Amino acid sequence: MGLQLFDSKEQQLRDFVPLKAGVVEMYVCGPTVQSAPHLGHLRSALVYDLLRRWLKATGLEVILVRNVTDIDDKVLVNAGSRDWLEFAREVEQTFIDAYNNLWILEPTHAPHATEHIDDMIALTKKLIDRGHAYQAEDGSANVFFHSASWPSYGELTNQKLENMEGEPESSFGRRSPQDFALFKAHKPEEPESAAWQTPWGLARPGWHIECSAMAKHFLGEAFDIHGGGLDLRFPHHENELAQSRAAGDHFANFWLHNALVTINGSKMSKSSGNGVSVEELLEQGSWAAIRYWLVSAQYRSNLDYTKASIKDAQAALERIVGFIKRVGATGKDVDLTKLPEDFIQAMNADLNTPLALAVLHESVRAGNTAFDNGDSKEVEAQVEAVKAMIHVLGLSKAYQEPEVSKEFKAQIEELIAKRQQAKTAKDFNTADKIRAELEGLGVIIKDLPNETIWSING
RNA sequence: GGUGGAGUGGCUGAGCGGCCCAAAGCAGCAGCCUGCAAAGCUGUAAAACCACGGGUUCAAAUCCCGUCUCCACCUCCA
Numbered sequence: 449m450g451l452q453l454f455d456s457k458e459q460q461l462r463d464f465v466p467l468k469a470g471v472v473e474m475y476v477c478g479p480t481v482q483s484a485p486h487l488g489h490l491r492s493a494l495v496y497d498l499l500r501r502w503l504k505a506t507g508l509e510v511i512l513v514r515n516v517t518d519i520d521d522k523v524l525v526n527a528g529s530r531d532w533l534e535f536a537r538e539v540e541q542t543f544i545d546a547y548n549n550l551w552i553l554e555p556t557h558a559p560h561a562t563e564h565i566d567d568m569i570a571l572t573k574k575l576i577d578r579g580h581a582y583q584a585e586d587g588s589a590n591v592f593f594h595s596a597s598w599p600s601y602g603e604l605t606n607q608k609l610e611n612m613e614g615e616p617e618s619s620f621g622r623r624s625p626q627d628f629a630l631f632k633a634h635k636p637e638e639p640e641s642a643a644w645q646t647p648w649g650l651a652r653p654g655w656h657i658e659c660s661a662m663a664k665h666f667l668g669e670a671f672d673i674h675g676g677g678l679d680l681r682f683p684h685h686e687n688e689l690a691q692s693r694a695a696g697d698h699f700a701n702f703w704l705h706n707a708l709v710t711i712n713g714s715k716m717s718k719s720s721g722n723g724v725s726v727e728e729l730l731e732q733g734s735w736a737a738i739r740y741w742l743v744s745a746q747y748r749s750n751l752d753y754t755k756a757s758i759k760d761a762q763a764a765l766e767r768i769v770g771f772i773k774r775v776g777a778t779g780k781d782v783d784l785t786k787l788p789e790d791f792i793q794a795m796n797a798d799l800n801t802p803l804a805l806a807v808l809h810e811s812v813r814a815g816n817t818a819f820d821n822g823d824s825k826e827v828e829a830q831v832e833a834v835k836a837m838i839h840v841l842g843l844s845k846a847y848q849e850p851e852v853s854k855e856f857k858a859q860i861e862e863l864i865a866k867r868q869q870a871k872t873a874k875d876f877n878t879a880d881k882i883r884a885e886l887e888g889l890g891v892i893i894k895d896l897p898n899e900t901i902w903s904i905n906g
Numbered sequence: 907g908g909u910g911g912a913g914u915g916g917c918u919g920a921g922c923g924g925c926c927c928a929a930a931g932c933a934g935c936a937g938c939c940u941g942c943a944a945a946g947c948u949g950u951a952a953a954a955c956c957a958c959g960g961g962u963u964c965a966a967a968u969c970c971c972g973u974c975u976c977c978a979c980c981u982c983c984a
Binding site: 456608615707708714717744779851874876 | 907908909910911912913917918919920921925929930932933938939940941942943944946947948976977978979980981982983984
């Protein structure tokens, strides 16, 4: 059976078939670059990275668009007296760094909202022409989508218009409480650089129109998958869907929503101030361990962060990496035809990564047992399977040599050789001293039967 | 009030009608390895009565009804 994905619009598993044979077009909501990322942001990006890797592994080409919302109320507020765009770029860089460290592949396109204002204006015009949007009745440059004009409004989240609370009726010139902004009129207290000349006056785009416009720009009127965090289902995705459909586009064929990272059972978020930063995480374990942890739950399950989370993940990951190193198979070659059937089925079942990890660990154990028994044929079979699996999960780099300077490497190897000499001479004092010295350099050594291997601490 | 989702061993977390007296990992314990460590490897206990109470079924963690608890979302903002 092929890949099945849970479509949150249909609220069921559906067989995934790309609209165009051989190519998958995905749009994922990226961050609003208002402050540095926390675990929740990382999970979201990672989930779609994982999906992308799996689609590629099954032979499909993937075009992934992940936007950057670089104009937004909070960006302007948090920039304070600084140039807001410069601030936004700086924050964006902290996201890019974190993505890179987590081995999240670069998207095919990573458009900035501010670079697609024309697309947004065009889409908004179309909506006005079709009678689904209007300029604010107070004469300002505010433009709203008229939710009541679109009969299927609410279809994504199965809600009825009358049950939605909405904004106070007259605020900013809207006709009804459930109408949302497509463009927001420039405010005197905001910098002029944060406003654009539109047919309705000086204004900046609302959040929802950005994604509709950029998705259309890069992927056209219909594309395969729209992804994002569960907290974006409403209003953001509901509004995107309404806008794009009202403008005559089919829009996304599948809607995917990843569950949230919680801490003590509650959503991790900026506003509640319980976000766990990258710095705090790295005290618990490596980037690889963080990635492993994020993969250890199925993407639609909440993932609860505790103090031990990353440490546990590190231990589990090292078991896998240890096996590969132990049998000396650290080469980069990977053969995806060696993926076990159970693993493939787990991934095809809406990316059941915990089950996939179980298959992986079973392979590791079988491989280790074979190694102890000197069954080199079995060892080879298992290690190839393991490498293929962790390649798919994006964890391959965990076993590859750390990138250090040649000089440093030579120094380490010399110390290890000296220690070996001391050990052979049964001069254990010297041997222990050297071990301590290596630890001082941040290097942890492990004595294997025939050799000593080392790694960088953390 | 509305809409979705969740409650499984000490912890994380799969399973969603029979293969479940419930995967995998972590932690624990034992053995192996070691100059000693660390790490590693192998094996493994337990009362997981699968939130609680009913029901359907030859068969339920899995389906149905009820109850409790928790989480997310409900529009210029995640």
